[in-house]
Structures are given as structure tokens and as C-alpha cells.
Amino acid sequence: MKLLNRISALAVLAALGLINTGCSKEETAEPTAAATAAVEVETEEAATETTEETAPATETLEVVEESAAVAEPEDRTILLARADDTATAPRNWQYKEGEHYTRLIPTQPTVGGADKIEVAEIFMYSCPHCYTLEPFINQWAENKDPNVRLVRIPAIFNQLALIHAQLYYTEYYLVQAGKLKDQIAFREMVFEEFHRRSNRMTSEDAIRRLFVRVGVSEEDFNRTWGSFEVNQALRVAQDLARRYGIASVPKIVVNGKYTTDVESAGSYPKLLELIDELTAREGIR
Numbered sequence: 644m645k646l647l648n649r650i651s652a653l654a655v656l657a658a659l660g661l662i663n664t665g666c667s668k669e670e671t672a673e674p675t676a677a678a679t680a681a682v683e684v685e686t687e688e689a690a691t692e693t694t695e696e697t698a699p700a701t702e703t704l705e706v707v708e709e710s711a712a713v714a715e716p717e718d719r720t721i722l723l724a725r726a727d728d729t730a731t732a733p734r735n736w737q738y739k740e741g742e743h744y745t746r747l748i749p750t751q752p753t754v755g756g757a758d759k760i761e762v763a764e765i766f767m768y769s770c771p772h773c774y775t776l777e778p779f780i781n782q783w784a785e786n787k788d789p790n791v792r793l794v795r796i797p798a799i800f801n802q803l804a805l806i807h808a809q810l811y812y813t814e815y816y817l818v819q820a821g822k823l824k825d826q827i828a829f830r831e832m833v834f835e836e837f838h839r840r841s842n843r844m845t846s847e848d849a850i851r852r853l854f855v856r857v858g859v860s861e862e863d864f865n866r867t868w869g870s871f872e873v874n875q876a877l878r879v880a881q882d883l884a885r886r887y888g889i890a891s892v893p894k895i896v897v898n899g900k901y902t903t904d905v906e907s908a909g910s911y912p913k914l915l916e917l918i919d920e921l922t923a924r925e926g927i928r
Contacts, residue, residue: 664772664904664905664906665772665893665894666769666770666772666773666892666893667890668800668801668891737916737920738916738917738920738921743903743907743917744901744903744907744917744921745901745902745903745907746900747886747887747888747896747900747901747902750898750899751883751886751887751896751899752883752886752899753898754794754879754883755792759792760791760792760898760922760925760926761791761792762787762792762793762794762918763793763794763796763883763895763897764780764796764895765797765798765884765887765892765893765894765896766796766798766893767797767798767804767807767892768807768810768811768833769803769804769807769837769843772905773834773892774837774838775911776893776911779911779912779915780793780915783915783918790926791922795811796880797811797812797880798884798892798894799877799880799884803845806845806850808877808880809868809873809877812880813854813873814826814829814830814833814854815876816872816873816876817863817864817867820863820867822859822860822863822867823854823857823858823859824858829857832853832857847868851864887899888902891904895914897918897925898921898922900925903917903921
């Protein structure tokens with residue numbers, strides 16, 4: 644209920660125009676007054692109720708390819724006879740290219756492979772609008788199509804964003820190693836440290852203390868923080884942000900092909916509807 648209450652309150656403020664919807668490269672890391680007002684409508688310690696873990700950011704980039712042609716069955720007569728029975732009417736799409744989303748030409752690489760339709764959220768822990776989006780995207784992820792994969796990609800606009808990106812990938816690989824149990828709850832804690840407790844997490848020591856607080860040993864943290872996997876993931880994140888043309892966050896990229904954000908969609912709930920529509924488009928290619 645706390646998650647739903649937070650989402651409802653944020654949606655009302657967004658509808659009234661009290662919540663800005665993006666952090667650009669030029670903006671500072673300090674939260675805006677409007678974003679702070681949005682944060683204060685939630686309960687002091689909002690417990691994350693979702694259990695869906697985000698999908699991994701692997702080291703290998705793979706360009707989404709069109710499906711290979713399927714060999715035509717020998718019994719063509721039966722197939723043609725049933726064609727009229729299985730035909731479906733064209734979809735009436737609600738959202739329009741150029742107005743609600745932009746197409747990337749050519750299609751760009753994704754974090755994972757082509758086995759699933761990928762939805763990437765480009766974010767920064769220091770961005771108040773990313774903090775506002777967090778419960779909405781978590782709720783969406785809890786009920787998403789199993790053929791859709793959600794990944795997070797940290798934007799690296801400045802030195803603080805770089806150390807927070809390293810924080811994120813340390814978090815991710817500790818989850819993969821079973822050293823950090825609840826990534827969703829940890830993300831919520833990191834956002835609250837920055838936006839509610841004024842802990843800017845500007846050094847490795849400050850971030851280490853955060854992990855130790857949730858039960859991660861200093862040895863596990865140190866080994867992961869400076870690992871090859873984390874450094875490679877940082878390089879991939881920077882490359883993808885360049886390919887996607889990311890100049891502000893939060894930004895959503897669907898399958899390396901479509902980009903959108905809250906402002907383009909119209910509201911936080913509409914952004915989730917738009918994501919579903921774009922993944923549906925990809926599902927019928």
C-alpha cells in the first residue's frame with residue numbers, strides 16, 4: 644500500500660505540473676525544490692514492496708537483429724487454407740512517432756541479446772526525477788511481459804555520476820554473487836540517502852559504509868568495486884549513452900530502437916503505457 648500511495652501522490656503532482664521530468668547534462672546534482680516537494684509526500688521510510696530484480700548488464704553488446712526467415716512448411720495447402728481464420732485486424736496505436744517517442748536510426752546495440760525485448764532505463768542516482776520515476780518503473784516491472792527484459796544503465800554526465808555508476812555496477816555484481824540480497828530495496832536506500840538524508844556519496848569510503856550497513860563485507864565490496872567486470876560495464880554504459888544520444892535523464896530506450904521520456908509521454912502512468920505499446924510493436928515484427 645505504501646508503494647501505491649507514493650505512486651498516486653506523485654501522479655497527482657505530475658498532473659498539476661509540480662514535478663519536472665528530467666535532469667540534463669547542464670543541471671547540477673542538487674534536487675530541485677519541486678522535486679523535493681514531490682519526495683516529501685511519501686512516507687518517511689517507504690518500504691519497497693516489489694521483488695522483481697532488474698536484469699543484468701553484461702559485458703557483451705549485441706545488435707538486435709531481425710528474426711531469421713522460417714522455412715516454409717511442405718504442406719502449403721493447409722497453411723493457406725487456414726490463413727483467413729488466423730488473420731488479425733491491424734492494431735490502433737495510441738502513441739505517435741515524433742510526438743511521443745523518437746526512432747533511433749539505425750537501430751543501436753542493447754545490453755542483452757535478442758532473446759527478449761529490452762527496455763532500458765537510463766538514470767542517475769543524483770537525479771530527483773529518476774527518484775520520482777523509481778516506484779512507477781518498479782511497479783511496471785512487477786507485471787511486465789515475461790518476454791520483456793528491464794535493464795538499468797547509469798548515465799555518466801560528470802564525476803559524481805561516474806562514482807555513482809560504479810556504485811550501481813558494484814551493487815549489480817554483488818547481487819549476482821549472492822552477497823547483496825535485495826537490489827530493489829538497496830536502490831531505494833541509495834536514492835533516499837542522496838535525496839532525503841543529504842548523503843552525496845562522493846567517495847569510495849562513503850559508498851563502502853553504505854554496503855557494509857546492509858551486510859556486505861568490506862572484502863567483498865573492495866574486490867567488486869575495482870573489478871574488471873565493473874570497469875567493463877562502465878565502458879559499455881558510456882558507449883550506449885553515446886549511441887542513444889542521451890542528454891537528459893530519466894530516459895527510456897526500447898530495444899535499441901525507440902527513445903522516450905515522461906515529458907514526451909505526458910505523465911508517469913502514460914510513460915508505462917507507452918513502454919507497453921512500444922514493446923508490443925516489437926513483439927509483432
